[in-house]
Amino acid sequence: MTDAISRRDFLKKTTIAVAGVLVPVAAFEILSPDRVQALKTGDPVRWAFVVDTYKCVGCGFCVKACKLENEVPYDANASRTWVERYVLTKDGGFHADSPMAGRDGYSSPTIDLNESGSLYIPPEDIDKAFFVPKLCNQCEKPPCVQVCPVGATFRTPDGVVLVDRTWCIGCGYCIMACPYGARFFHPVYHTAEKCTFCYHRITKGLKSACVQACPFGARQLGNLNDPNDPVAQVINTERVGVLRKEYGTKPQVFYIGLDREVR
Amino acid sequence: MGMAVRYMKSHVWRPLLVIIGLVILLLVFRHFYVPQDFGVHENGFTYGLYRTGAVEDWKKVTVKYQGEESCKACHRDVFESRILYPHKIIECENCHGPSGDHPTDPAKLPVDRSRELCLRCHTKLRYPTSARAGIVGIDPTTHNPGFECSKCHKPHQPSVQFLRFSTEDWKHIEYRGRDYCQNCHKSEFDDEGGYPHPHAAIECESCHGPARQHPTDPPKLAIDTTRELCLGCHTRLPGSSTAHDGLKGVNPVGHNPGVECVKCHNPHRPALQLLDWTKVRSFERS
Numbered sequence: 001m002t003d004a005i006s007r008r009d010f011l012k013k014t015t016i017a018v019a020g021v022l023v024p025v026a027a028f029e030i031l032s033p034d035r036v037q038a039l040k041t042g043d044p045v046r047w048a049f050v051v052d053t054y055k056c057v058g059c060g061f062c063v064k065a066c067k068l069e070n071e072v073p074y075d076a077n078a079s080r081t082w083v084e085r086y087v088l089t090k091d092g093g094f095h096a097d098s099p100m101a102g103r104d105g106y107s108s109p110t111i112d113l114n115e116s117g118s119l120y121i122p123p124e125d126i127d128k129a130f131f132v133p134k135l136c137n138q139c140e141k142p143p144c145v146q147v148c149p150v151g152a153t154f155r156t157p158d159g160v161v162l163v164d165r166t167w168c169i170g171c172g173y174c175i176m177a178c179p180y181g182a183r184f185f186h187p188v189y190h191t192a193e194k195c196t197f198c199y200h201r202i203t204k205g206l207k208s209a210c211v212q213a214c215p216f217g218a219r220q221l222g223n224l225n226d227p228n229d230p231v232a233q234v235i236n237t238e239r240v241g242v243l244r245k246e247y248g249t250k251p252q253v254f255y256i257g258l259d260r261e262v263r
Numbered sequence: 264m265g266m267a268v269r270y271m272k273s274h275v276w277r278p279l280l281v282i283i284g285l286v287i288l289l290l291v292f293r294h295f296y297v298p299q300d301f302g303v304h305e306n307g308f309t310y311g312l313y314r315t316g317a318v319e320d321w322k323k324v325t326v327k328y329q330g331e332e333s334c335k336a337c338h339r340d341v342f343e344s345r346i347l348y349p350h351k352i353i354e355c356e357n358c359h360g361p362s363g364d365h366p367t368d369p370a371k372l373p374v375d376r377s378r379e380l381c382l383r384c385h386t387k388l389r390y391p392t393s394a395r396a397g398i399v400g401i402d403p404t405t406h407n408p409g410f411e412c413s414k415c416h417k418p419h420q421p422s423v424q425f426l427r428f429s430t431e432d433w434k435h436i437e438y439r440g441r442d443y444c445q446n447c448h449k450s451e452f453d454d455e456g457g458y459p460h461p462h463a464a465i466e467c468e469s470c471h472g473p474a475r476q477h478p479t480d481p482p483k484l485a486i487d488t489t490r491e492l493c494l495g496c497h498t499r500l501p502g503s504s505t506a507h508d509g510l511k512g513v514n515p516v517g518h519n520p521g522v523e524c525v526k527c528h529n530p531h532r533p534a535l536q537l538l539d540w541t542k543v544r545s546f547e548r549s
Contacts, residue, residue: 053393054392054393054394055394056393056394056395057384057393057394057395057398058383058388058393058395059383059384060383061353061354061357061383064357065328065356065357065361068327068328068360068361069326069327069328069361070324087390104379104383105379105382105383105384106383106386106388106395107379107382107383107386107403108386108403109386109388123389126389126390126391127391128390128391128392129388129390129391129392129393130390130392130393130395131393131395141310142310145309145310146309146310151301151312151313151314152313153313154304154306154310154311154312154313154317155306155310155311156318157304157305157306162313162317162318162321163317164313164314164317164320165317165320166314166317166320167301167313167314167317196321199318199321199322199324200321200322200323200324200325200326201326203322204322204326206326206330207330209327209328212328212330212354213328213354213356213357215352215353215354215357216352216394257392
């Protein structure tokens with residue numbers, strides 16, 4: 001017996017090793033897990049959201065309904081969804097606020113500047129002003145999920161990012177990782193909290209609380225995998241945008257009438 | 264191999280055994296602590312490492328907002344009383360709160376009558392590019408500050424013609440409201456000729472002026488018969504076949520300019536079927 005390996009053995013073993021490495025890699029790459037799931041169940045649902053900023057009047061009924069439906073303490077300055085106000089003035093100025101997440105609506109023309117006080121902008125100085133409802137984007141590539149060290153947050157097969165309250169250790173990585181500021185600590189449970197698209201409602205065939213509460217139809221929730229779904233049709237056939245596309249998170253909340261100042 | 268074992272004396276073996284023991288303990292602990300359904304699921308390790316029970320946990324959250332269809336089942340009369348008016352787009356629970364298991368729990372739903380509730384939409388904000396600019400609005404600092412809006416405005420029938428002018432709090436005001444007029448002028452309210460009567464929605468005082476203490480003061484009310492009064496609603500909008508809110512509209516330049524509308528149209532019975540055609544024809548001849 002000699003230490004030297006024969007040419008035949010070398011080629012044999014190399015072929016087996018390379019094939020052995022390639023097979024599992026190929027198995028993972030050709031079909032995405034989403035696609036496999038879709039093929040398996042046959043009736044795939046992919047939840048997606050459309051916000052029409054032209055229709056929003058800043059009444060804040062969505063925020064009120066969300067907080068009460070999802071048991072987020074009403075007076076805590078934390079909310080799963082919120083409404084932002086943008087005021088762009090003729091001199092190129094830019095102002096935005098969202099006092100109490102817009103829970104009580106916007107009943108004053110005065111902009112809230114937090115500790116810096118407030119600012120009244122005369123209507124004649126305004127170039128354009130509008131309201132933008134925000135919520136979790138339920139990203140297809142959610143950075144908040146990637147950074148979770150314990151597997152307490154995840155993306156369901158139907159495309160909603162959820163938090164497992166029994167498993168969350170409260171490290172806050174996900175809150176830091178979200179580019180949209182959509183996560184916060186729940187004041188009671190002390191675990192990461194976020195919009196669930198009202199998972200308990202949509203899985204029963206109900207509208208999410210914010211969609212139902214909006215009197216103007218500025219918020220719509222639908223199934224992206226159903227070509228006849230009105231929301232899917234808007235996303236597929238109209239001009240819609242997403243927030244911070246450059247982050248590569250692939251948001252599933254689509255906006256009509258996004259302004260360049262809205263991030 | 265033989266060389267290695269020979270040099271691994273007890274000072275190496277003992278800590279190694281401890282470490283192996285700890286690892287085994289950790290694995291045993293992990294086996295019992297980590298739920299059986301925890302693992303890598305559909306979306307792979309990066310996005311799909313989770314406990315499947317968590318999905319079920321979220322599905323179990325109690326639904327609080329039941330939606331207006333569930334209110335309609337019992338409160339059909341209230342539901343239908345509002346379907347002709349702008350507030351029909353507002354969910355009942357936006358103002359009455361989430362119904363939960365009503366009528367069991369809560370037995371009675373509260374009503375939010377605060378000014379703040381109405382001001383969510385009805386503070387006038389002149390915001391170009393936002394639908395907010397198109398909503399009827401007021402300046403809350405000057406429009407009856409301190410008063411609940413529902414003292415005068417009916418939340419279910421918010422259109423101006425249904426204002427509660429005769430409300431106790433507003434005795435001092437000039438406009439007394441149709442109920443006051445109806446006390447004496449019953450026939451004007453009954454005489455509808457069996458035809459649709461669109462103007463029934465308009466307050467008497469909108470055309471006849473404030474009743475104040477009529478018939479004492481003033482003994483006789485004026486009648487505003489100017490074209491301008493009618494054209495306030497009935498001017499056709501540019502680019503549309505109708506006036507505001509789908510009302511019948513005319514082009515005031517082309518439609519009998521200079522002639523008072525009431526010459527042909529009876530303001531109390533404005534339907535086209537009731538037009539005084541004799542006057543129309545004589546007018547056409549002249």
